[in-house]
Amino acid sequence: MNAFAMSILKTVGLYLLVAIIIVVSVFPFYYAIITSLKTGTALFEVDYWITSFNFQNYWDVLQSGEFPRNILNSIFISAVTVALSLLLAVTASFALARVRFRGRALLLMTILAVSMFPQIAVLAGLFELIRYIGLYNTPWALILSYTIFTLPFTVWVLTTFMRDLPIEIEEAAIVDGATPWQIISKVFMPLMWPALVTTGLLAFIGAWNEFLFALTFTVSNSERTVPVAIGLLSGASAYETPWGIIMAASVIVTIPLIILVLIFQRKIVAGLTAGGVKG
Amino acid sequence: MKSAYSELEAQRIRAAMWFLLPMIAALMLVAAYPLLRSIYFSFTDTSLSNLYGGQWVGFENYFSWKTLPSGRTIFKGTLVDPAWWNAVWNTIRFAVVSVFFETVFGLMVALVLNANFYGRGIVRAAILIPWAIPTIVSAKLWAWMLNDQFGIINDILLNLGIISQKIAWTANPDTSMFAVLIVDIWKTTPFMALLCLAGLQMVPRDMYEAAKIDGINPIKVFFKVTLPLIRPALMVAIIFRTLDALRIFDLVYVLTPNSSSTKTMSVISRENLIEFDKFAYGSAQSTLLFLMIALFVILYIWLGKLNLSGDKQ
Numbered sequence: 043m044n045a046f047a048m049s050i051l052k053t054v055g056l057y058l059l060v061a062i063i064i065v066v067s068v069f070p071f072y073y074a075i076i077t078s079l080k081t082g083t084a085l086f087e088v089d090y091w092i093t094s095f096n097f098q099n100y101w102d103v104l105q106s107g108e109f110p111r112n113i114l115n116s117i118f119i120s121a122v123t124v125a126l127s128l129l130l131a132v133t134a135s136f137a138l139a140r141v142r143f144r145g146r147a148l149l150l151m152t153i154l155a156v157s158m159f160p161q162i163a164v165l166a167g168l169f170e171l172i173r174y175i176g177l178y179n180t181p182w183a184l185i186l187s188y189t190i191f192t193l194p195f196t197v198w199v200l201t202t203f204m205r206d207l208p209i210e211i212e213e214a215a216i217v218d219g220a221t222p223w224q225i226i227s228k229v230f231m232p233l234m235w236p237a238l239v240t241t242g243l244l245a246f247i248g249a250w251n252e253f254l255f256a257l258t259f260t261v262s263n264s265e266r267t268v269p270v271a272i273g274l275l276s277g278a279s280a281y282e283t284p285w286g287i288i289m290a291a292s293v294i295v296t297i298p299l300i301i302l303v304l305i306f307q308r309k310i311v312a313g314l315t316a317g318g319v320k321g
Numbered sequence: 322m323k324s325a326y327s328e329l330e331a332q333r334i335r336a337a338m339w340f341l342l343p344m345i346a347a348l349m350l351v352a353a354y355p356l357l358r359s360i361y362f363s364f365t366d367t368s369l370s371n372l373y374g375g376q377w378v379g380f381e382n383y384f385s386w387k388t389l390p391s392g393r394t395i396f397k398g399t400l401v402d403p404a405w406w407n408a409v410w411n412t413i414r415f416a417v418v419s420v421f422f423e424t425v426f427g428l429m430v431a432l433v434l435n436a437n438f439y440g441r442g443i444v445r446a447a448i449l450i451p452w453a454i455p456t457i458v459s460a461k462l463w464a465w466m467l468n469d470q471f472g473i474i475n476d477i478l479l480n481l482g483i484i485s486q487k488i489a490w491t492a493n494p495d496t497s498m499f500a501v502l503i504v505d506i507w508k509t510t511p512f513m514a515l516l517c518l519a520g521l522q523m524v525p526r527d528m529y530e531a532a533k534i535d536g537i538n539p540i541k542v543f544f545k546v547t548l549p550l551i552r553p554a555l556m557v558a559i560i561f562r563t564l565d566a567l568r569i570f571d572l573v574y575v576l577t578p579n580s581s582s583t584k585t586m587s588v589i590s591r592e593n594l595i596e597f598d599k600f601a602y603g604s605a606q607s608t609l610l611f612l613m614i615a616l617f618v619i620l621y622i623w624l625g626k627l628n629l630s631g632d633k634q
Binding site: 056057059060063064066067068070071073074077085086087088090130131133134136137138141142143149153155156158159160161162163164165166167168169170171173186187189190193194197216221222223226247250251253254257258268269270272273285288289292295296299300302303304307310311314 | 352430438448466472603611
């Protein structure tokens with residue numbers, strides 16, 4: 043009987059913990075959705091459930107100002123950054139994972155070190171560089187600067203992925219006299235799609251969320267990315283924060299991310315652990 | 322035969338060099354060059370309006386002194402700037418507290434997820450949500466929930482009778498660091514949990530079975546069996562998190578703007594670099610942050626190795 047009571051207690055405890063974890067994880071975003079559907083004075087009453095169903099805030103944020111433009115900026119910048127990083131990373135990670143050469147370990151350590159750089163440490167130098175080549179206040183300034191964190195990350199993850207592929211898949215191609223480029227494009231690429239999708243998605247999220255460079259290297263409203271636009275959204279006066287509109291904008295840019303993350307759940311977890319644990 | 326093989330090998334290595342070249346060139350351009358330029362700027366008097374006319378001033382931005390005719394000595398530079406040391410202290414406090422709680426909560430969530438129960442997939446999906454939300458969005462979300470007048474957190478705490486009057490969480494210097502910590506822990510615990518879970522899943526199940534049969538207390542099993550086994554994974558997760566915490570910028574900048582009780586090293590450096598037109602002074606501060614992080618990495622790897630070899634004895 044005692045053991046039975048204990049096991050019941052254990053199960054109840056476990057489910058209580060599970061409930062707490064779910065509520066704490068989900069509630070803030072749920073609350074943002076509730077808030078975004080309220081307007082006027084209803085905003086300033088605390089409600090725990092959906093009380094109004096007004097899409098005025100969504101209409102406002104998509105109609106007025108530069109927010110749609112900001113979304114397009116973010117999509118363009120993140121997509122180009124990821125495409126360029128993957129392009130450079132595929133060939134580089136083949137060399138790092140499949141070819142033995144002197145200094146390989148050192149190079150890998152350096153790449154890992156770059157991915158740990160504090161972004162602020164390169165801010166002054168990048169600022170000068172971007173001014174010098176005339177990219178200031180353009181999307182290309184951000185594409186250039188985001189490479190500093192997307193490239194080391196993609197190289198690192200793809201290298202760990204390629205290293206785990208068996209040597210046999212290459213041997214046949216080598217015997218047939220394939221060049222290294224043919225080996226990459228004909229043998230490895232078809233196998234690497236899952237890894238490329240995951241790595242690309244994680245790099246995309248990183249670029250999409252970046253704030254410091256975007257805040258520093260763009261000045262006009264129309265050139266800003268989504269995080270800066272949301273961070274700097276303000277009302278007519280300093281005392282009137284448009285919470286309804288901020289929450290609507292937040293929901294708009296977060297829902298696609300949440301859907302993507304949930305779809306690619308397992309792959310993302312695998313990608314994160316390849317970037318972290320195996321390192 | 323042998324020479325044909327080594328010819329092939331040489332060809333592969335040559336190809337590898339060409340494959341690596343674009344990546345290395347890109348990293349030189351966006352990482353090495355800007356880093357060296359930033360360090361160089363910190364030894365000059367460059368200003369934002371005069372980027373190319375900076376003169377070499379040695380260590381003046383870091384530390385210098387001047388003896389006045391009256392005999393008084395004046396110290397200058399970021400190393401004697403109380404605002405800088407305040408930022409250093411804020412950053413360290415933030416990093417230690419946030420990483421500690423993220424590790425503890427992350428382990429707890431991972432242990433729950435590692436148990437067999439109905440609806441595990443839902444929990445796994447739910448904890449990914451804070452991680453998927455952009456940092457700026459979570460900062461705004463929590464700024465709204467922590468709002469002094471209309472925030473739901475004050476409402477809950479008042480209803481539960483935990484507080485007797487509304488608290489201005491983000492504006493009050495006594496609670497603003499607490500607010501930043503809450504948001505960061507909420508957002509990053511999922512990452513820790515996933516890394517811990519990956520470590521936990523490598524622990525063989527029969528090890529728990531054996532401990533259960535022997536009737537060993539589960540808490541003892543955790544500290545004697547589980548923790549040592551997942552320690553390598555945990556160490557890597559902690560170092561990644563600490564490095565992230567030491568360079569935190571966005572959350573602090575958006576959640577508690579211009580608050581000296583949360584201002585971190587990254588925030589104060591950018592403020593001087595861009596907003597206050599003290600470009601060189603800000604560069605000196607960012608260089609110090611870089612040095613601190615580099616030192617931390619070296620120390621951590623060194624200590625980590627020492628401990629690992631100690632365990633094997």
